[in-house]
Amino acid sequence: MxxxxxxxxxxxxxxHEGTYSGGPWSWITTVDHKRIGVMYGLSAFFFFxxxxxxALLMRLQLGSPENTLIDPDLYNQLFTMHGxxxxxxxxxxxxxxxxNFIVPLQIGARDVAFPRLNAFSFxxxxxxxxxxxxxxxxxxxxxxxxxxxxxxxxxxxxPGMRIDFWVIGLMVLGVSSIAGALNFIVTIIxxxxxxxxxMRMPLFTWMTLITSFLLVIAFPAITVGLVLLMFDRMFxxxxxxxxxxxxxxxxxxxxxxxxxxxxxxxxxxxxGMVSEIIPVFSRKPLFGYAFVVYSGILIAFLGFGVWAHxxxxxxxxxxxxxxxxxxxxxxxxxxxxxxxxxIATLWxxxxxxxxxxxxxxxxxxxxxxxGLSGVMHAxxxxxxxxxxxxxxxxHIHYVLxxxxxxxxxxxxxxxxxxxxxxxxxxxxxxxxxxxxxxSFNVTFFPQHFLGLHGMPRRTFTYESGLGFEAMNxxxxxxxxxxxxxxxxxLWNVLRxxxxxxxxxxxxxxxxxxxxxxxxxxPHYNFRVxxxxxxxxxxxxxDTGDSMPGDDPSVADPHMPGPSFYPLLSAVGIIVMAAGALxxxxxxxxxxxxxxxxxxxxxxxxxxxx
Amino acid sequence: MSHTEAAAMEVHSxxxxxxxxxxxxxxxxxxxxxxxxxxxxxLVYRGKSVVGPYPEDLLNIPFITVTTFxxxxxxxxxxxxxxxxxxxxxxWGKVWLFMTAFLGMVFLGGQVFEFTxxxxxxxxxxxxxxxxTFFLLTGTHGAHVAVGVIWLLSLFLLAxxxxxxxxxxxxxxxxxxxxxxxxxxxxxxxTLIYLLV
Amino acid sequence: xxxxxxxxxxxTRTYVLVAAILAVITAVxxxxxxxxxxxxxxxPVLLTLSAAKFTMVVGLFMHLKFDARLFRALFIxxxxxxxxxxxAMFLMYGxxxx
Ligand SMILES: [Cu+2]
Numbered sequence: 038m039x040x041x042x043x044x045x046x047x048x049x050x051x052x053h054e055g056t057y058s059g060g061p062w063s064w065i066t067t068v069d070h071k072r073i074g075v076m077y078g079l080s081a082f083f084f085f086x087x088x089x090x091x092a093l094l095m096r097l098q099l100g101s102p103e104n105t106l107i108d109p110d111l112y113n114q115l116f117t118m119h120g121x122x123x124x125x126x127x128x129x130x131x132x133x134x135x136x137n138f139i140v141p142l143q144i145g146a147r148d149v150a151f152p153r154l155n156a157f158s159f160x161x162x163x164x165x166x167x168x169x170x171x172x173x174x175x176x177x178x179x180x181x182x183x184x185x186x187x188x189x190x191x192x193x194x195x196p197g198m199r200i201d202f203w204v205i206g207l208m209v210l211g212v213s214s215i216a217g218a219l220n221f222i223v224t225i226i227x228x229x230x231x232x233x234x235x236m237r238m239p240l241f242t243w244m245t246l247i248t249s250f251l252l253v254i255a256f257p258a259i260t261v262g263l264v265l266l267m268f269d270r271m272f273x274x275x276x277x278x279x280x281x282x283x284x285x286x287x288x289x290x291x292x293x294x295x296x297x298x299x300x301x302x303x304x305x306x307x308x309g310m311v312s313e314i315i316p317v318f319s320r321k322p323l324f325g326y327a328f329v330v331y332s333g334i335l336i337a338f339l340g341f342g343v344w345a346h347x348x349x350x351x352x353x354x355x356x357x358x359x360x361x362x363x364x365x366x367x368x369x370x371x372x373x374x375x376x377x378x379x380i381a382t383l384w385x386x387x388x389x390x391x392x393x394x395x396x397x398x399x400x401x402x403x404x405x406x407x408g409l410s411g412v413m414h415a416x417x418x419x420x421x422x423x424x425x426x427x428x429x430x431x432h433i434h435y436v437l438x439x440x441x442x443x444x445x446x447x448x449x450x451x452x453x454x455x456x457x458x459x460x461x462x463x464x465x466x467x468x469x470x471x472x473x474x475x476s477f478n479v480t481f482f483p484q485h486f487l488g489l490h491g492m493p494r495r496t497f498t499y500e501s502g503l504g505f506e507a508m509n510x511x512x513x514x515x516x517x518x519x520x521x522x523x524x525x526x527l528w529n530v531l532r533x534x535x536x537x538x539x540x541x542x543x544x545x546x547x548x549x550x551x552x553x554x555x556x557x558x559p560h561y562n563f564r565v566x567x568x569x570x571x572x573x574x575x576x577x578x579d580t581g582d583s584m585p586g587d588d589p590s591v592a593d594p595h596m597p598g599p600s601f602y603p604l605l606s607a608v609g610i611i612v613m614a615a616g617a618l619x620x621x622x623x624x625x626x627x628x629x630x631x632x633x634x635x636x637x638x639x640x641x642x643x644x645x646x
Numbered sequence: 647m648s649h650t651e652a653a654a655m656e657v658h659s660x661x662x663x664x665x666x667x668x669x670x671x672x673x674x675x676x677x678x679x680x681x682x683x684x685x686x687x688x689l690v691y692r693g694k695s696v697v698g699p700y701p702e703d704l705l706n707i708p709f710i711t712v713t714t715f716x717x718x719x720x721x722x723x724x725x726x727x728x729x730x731x732x733x734x735x736x737x738w739g740k741v742w743l744f745m746t747a748f749l750g751m752v753f754l755g756g757q758v759f760e761f762t763x764x765x766x767x768x769x770x771x772x773x774x775x776x777x778x779t780f781f782l783l784t785g786t787h788g789a790h791v792a793v794g795v796i797w798l799l800s801l802f803l804l805a806x807x808x809x810x811x812x813x814x815x816x817x818x819x820x821x822x823x824x825x826x827x828x829x830x831x832x833x834x835x836x837t838l839i840y841l842l843v
Numbered sequence: 844x845x846x847x848x849x850x851x852x853x854x855t856r857t858y859v860l861v862a863a864i865l866a867v868i869t870a871v872x873x874x875x876x877x878x879x880x881x882x883x884x885x886x887p888v889l890l891t892l893s894a895a896k897f898t899m900v901v902g903l904f905m906h907l908k909f910d911a912r913l914f915r916a917l918f919i920x921x922x923x924x925x926x927x928x929x930x931a932m933f934l935m936y937g938x939x940x941x
Contacts, residue, residue: 150665215676223668226913229660253672254921257680258928261687264782274771274778276687282694282775290935291683294928341924342931357935637800663911671914675921682925690936711873715866722862725904729855826905830897836869837893841876842886 056557066599068152069560073159074138075456080163081130086523087170088122091115093520096480100513102501112497113180114199118170120183121203124303125210126166128437131445132306133162136221136245138456142551142558143239145230145567147594150223153639157603158217164611165213169206172199179203182495184296185266187277187288192270198618204267205614211256211263212610218252221245230550231568236330239549239572240323243330244309247337248302254341255298262291271620286351293344301340303437305333307444308375311397314451315379317547318394319386322573325378332371339368349417350424358417365415372408376401392466393545396447399474403439407432410485425495428488434481446473446526453530454544458556459537465529472522479515483508548573561594597644606635670820674827681831684786685838688779695774701843704764713756714836717791720749721829724822734812740805743818746825747798750791757788780839787835790828797821853903861903868892 056071064072095115098107107115137159141149149155172178179199181189190200225246229238238246266288268274275281277288308329316323323329345353345361353361379401388394410432414420423429446469454460487508492499499505543552550567551558552575571577609632616624659665692701727742761781769777801821804810810817853861872892875881881888902908907915933939 151669219669219672219676222672223665226668227659227661227663227665231660233660250920253676254679254924257676258683261680261683265687268771268778268782272771274782275775276691276778280696282691282696284690284694287687287690290932291687294683338924341928345935353935661911661913663913668913668917671917675917678918678922678925679928682929686929686932689938690932692938707873707876711869714869718865718869719862721865721900721904722858725858726855729858823905826900829904830900833893833896833900837872837889841872841889 056560063599065604066156066601068148068156068597068600068603070137070141070148070152070155071456071558071560071562073155074134074136077130077137077159077162078134078456080166081127081134084122084126084166085128085131088119088127089520089523091119091122093516095119096513096516098497099499099509101510102499102503102506104498107497109497110177110180113495114173114178116495117180117182117203118173118178121169121179121207123437124183124299125207126169128303128441128445129214130162130166132248132303133158133217135241135306135310135445135448135452136217136249139452139551140221140242140245141224141228142455142554142562143242143549144225144228144233145550145563145569146224146228147562147566147596149220150228151220152597152644153600153603154216154220156600157606158213158220160604160607161209161213161216161610164607165206165209165614168209168611168614169202172202172206175202184292185288186292187266187285188279190266190270190288191277201267201270201618204263204270205618208260208263208267209610209614211260214252215256218249221249222253225249230566233569236327237569237572240312240326240329241306241309244305244312244333247333248305251298251302251305251337251340255295255302258291259295262288262295265291267617271617286348289348289351290344293347294341296347297344298337298340300436301336303441305336307400307441307448308333310448310451311379311400311444312375313547313549314393314397314447315382316573317451317545318389318391318397319383320389320546321382321386322548322576323378324381324384326572329375329378332374335371336368339364339371343368346415346417346420349414349420362415362417366412369408369412369415376405376408391545392461392463392470393447393451395467395470396443396450399470400440400443400447403435403443403474403477407435407440410435423488425493426488427484427492427494430494431481431484431488434484439477439481443473446470451545452551453533454540455551455556455558457533457537458540459533460540460544461529461533461537465525465532469522469525469529472518472525476515476518476522480512480519481515483511487512543575546575548576550574561596564591564594600639600642602635602639602642606632606639609633609635664816666816666820667823670823674823677827677831681786681834684783685834688783689838691775691779695776697774699764699767699769699773699776701776701780701839704767704769705840705843706760706763707840709756709760710836710840713753713760714832716749716756717753717829717832720746720753721826723749724825728815728818728822731810731812731818732815736805736811739818740802743798743802743805747795747802750795750798750825754788754791754795757784757791761785784835784839787828787831790831794821794825794828798825857903861899865896865899868896 056069057075064076067073092115094107095112098104098112137149137155141147170178176197177199179185179202181195181200181203185200185203188194190204225238225242265274265276269276269278275283277283277285279285312323312329343361343365345357346365349358349361379397410428414423414429414432450461450466487505488494490504492503492505499509540556542555544556545552550569553567554563567574609628609630611628612631613625613628616622616626616628661668723742723746727739727746730736730739730742764777764780769780771778771781798821801810801818872889875885875888875892901918907918
């Protein structure tokens with residue numbers, strides 16, 4: 038039994054600081070979903086800053102025409118790693134941090150269904166992220182774009198190990214994501230509290246479930262693409278060699294069959310967070326809960342039928358372009374439905390204008406702009422003008438930064454009090470919001486015009502006299518301020534850790550189960566598992582929802598013991614990856630050995646010990 | 647993944663179903679997309695090789711029919727193993743478990759023989775698109791069979807030591823789900839690669 | 844919470860019978876492959892037979908026919924997506940045109 042048990046047993050003290058006590062070894066071997074969530078969050082935010090610095094370097098280079106600050110080679114590495122990092126190492130794991138910390142609490146469970154598999158997912162993500170970034174130290178980072186189009190990635194055009202780092206790193210991250218997603222699917226299906234039917238599940242849990250299905254179905258497609266590419270590079274196969282009959286477009290298909298669902302993998306968790314926050318800060322239940330759920334499911338299904346809208350310019354022919362234009366426009370409908378749901382929830386609510394709501398409103402407005410520019414290039418004809426220009430850069434950032442990151446910040450401001458037990462400063466939060474909102478728009482709005490005026494993306498510089506100077510300078514200045522706004526957030530977090538107000542169990546008067554336990558929750562979450570009879574159990578005490586709270590007369594529940602094997606198994610996979618990278622097969626076999634040792638140790642170690 | 651993972655924790659199951667079975671079925675769903683993408687690659691590149699050997703020069707239908715039959719029968723062994731373990735008949739349970747793994751190894755042996763023969767005939771990964779797609783698709787399936795064989799042999803050894811009993815029937819059931827799925831994939835590959843050549 | 848449907852497991856005899864049918868279908872497939880008279884309908888016949896074997900193994904050996912509906916959804920949902928994506932790819936690449 039860990040130190041937390043002792044804290045809880047002392048009674049009276051309900052802060053449960055013990056949730057996080059213990060030395061490094063206790064973190065390395067932890068299988069507690071809350072600690073794993075915290076580790077996901079910290080590493081994801083670290084990589085968010087890394088990806089942000091890469092972006093700022095690019096903006097510095099583009100601040101003036103014919104700039105020589107960054108050479109083309111480094112520029113290629115920067116935009117490749119910026120995209121790869123933000124998608125796979127920042128946004129996805131930041132979402133995973135919330136899946137981990139919040140979902141088991143929201144469904145009234147003590148942990149995920151497979152706690153050690155969960156630790157394995159985290160360690161594999163973390164080591165895979167380090168592996169991918171280690172490329173900077175060994176001959177340069179991947180430089181063929183986050184989409185890695187064939188045959189830019191062939192050994193002919195990309196000799197050396199750069200692309201290998203990318204290929205193998207993404208495979209490792211894919212295994213981590215699929216393992217995590219499988220775990221959350223089982224957790225949400227099977228560990229829901231007594232009485233929590235599917236249609237009573239909180240929306241963040243719903244969107245986690247849908248996202249997890251997208252992950253397990255979409256990731257295999259890119260895995261196959263990556264295997265083909267790896268074989269081409271390592272064993273001399275001809276999959277993407279046009280001279281041998283290979284088709285470079287097959288890569289694009291496999292990549293985007295994954296890549297478009299991936300957009301929803303990034304987006305849906307944020308939609309879920311906002312769907313939690315808006316009702317709480319409007320003091321009324323979400324308008325049209327079922328609509329939000331079903332439109333989420335519909336988006337997920339339709340998301341598999343639109344991928345070729347990334348390929349309008351490659352010459353698939355009028356039939357394919359028309360079909361994929363139509364499906365793409367169709368998918369805007371369920372997305373639009375959600376926006377009406379949120380607005381209708383806000384309508385007539387007694388709004389509490391606090392930081393999480395600010396960021397949620399920022400999300401809605403920025404996401405509408407990103408959605409509108411998205412509908413513009415859903416039309417193949419108009420996309421031909423916009424593709425590969427800064428218009429697309431503007432669009433993707435309105436969706437992924439203006440949309441997803443605003444939502445994730447809303448989630449952070451909303452749930453960090455639950456995670457740490459202390460309140461962030463609302464004043465600093467609002468300052469952060471306003472600076473981030475304004476600088477975000479200063480950075481990215483001009484890029485629409487740059488794109489429509491023909492400035493190509495992924496090019497390290499531009500000539501003077503083309504009319505690009507002023508708007509590029511504006512964008513660069515905006516990006517610097519945008520970067521600085523993150524310092525306000527970090528300051529806010531540090532201030533909170535030093536002298537933040539205690540949060541109490543339910544600082545926002547939220548309605549879902551995570552707010553019924555202490556902040557931070559004890560390591561077993563709920564001493565007695567709750568029972569619910571409605572969608573908003575904490576708002577409906579009169580309907581007989583049972584919130585037993587932390588009844589000290591009940592013994593501490595048994596929780597799974599720590600295990601070293603998940604990390605060991607992940608290390609085995611990374612050793613295999615390093616062996617494959619350098620094509621030293623003895624190293625691969627050592628990795629396989631470590632992995633097998635880890636898996637068998639894992640299988641035969643009892644869960645409680 | 648583990649025998650004890652979800653089972654030992656006192657958690658209720660909202661659906662009344664086993665978490666490990668839900669995990670395995672979801673994983674199998676994910677595998678559909680993996681093999682779907684590989685099959686797509688194979689069929690999209692069918693007939694696109696610019697040099698031989700071509701499929702019709704090499705594929706040996708009578709031989710592969712035999713190994714296909716072997717794999718089908720291993721599925722029968724698998725259901726018999728599960729039924730025996732569920733009845734508590736560990737003696738026959740062990741026999742059928744071993745037979746399942748053994749037939750799996752026979753299938754793999756057939757694949758090794760086939761691959762070696764093809765290489766002798768001049769078809770390697772890098773010869774042409776047929777070589778690349780064929781070895782990748784059937785090789786991925788073979789790797790799944792190999793994992794299944796290791797899994798089944800591990801269960802067999804556990805049973806030998808008396809650590810696998812009627813109470814662990816679900817462990818056998820889950821290994822069986824995996825094994826049958828690998829068989830199902832081969833049913834599809836047999837038709838698409840060999841018969842629709 | 845209600846349990847899944849009770850496990851009405853088929854008997855050993857049923858299993859052997861299913862395996863025999865699977866073997867027979869495989870033999871028929873190979874026969875169809877060798878019979879030149881059947882060439883015009885080769886593709887639909889073989890795909891149908893293969894689908895029949897697929898359904899039998901999944902339904903009877905993997906117990907999907909008797910087991911909880913949740914498992915069916917978990918399998919058929921992704922399978923449906925995979926088949927739909929494959930069909931779209933085959934159409935774009937003209938796989939059906941031969
Ligand atoms: Cu898309």
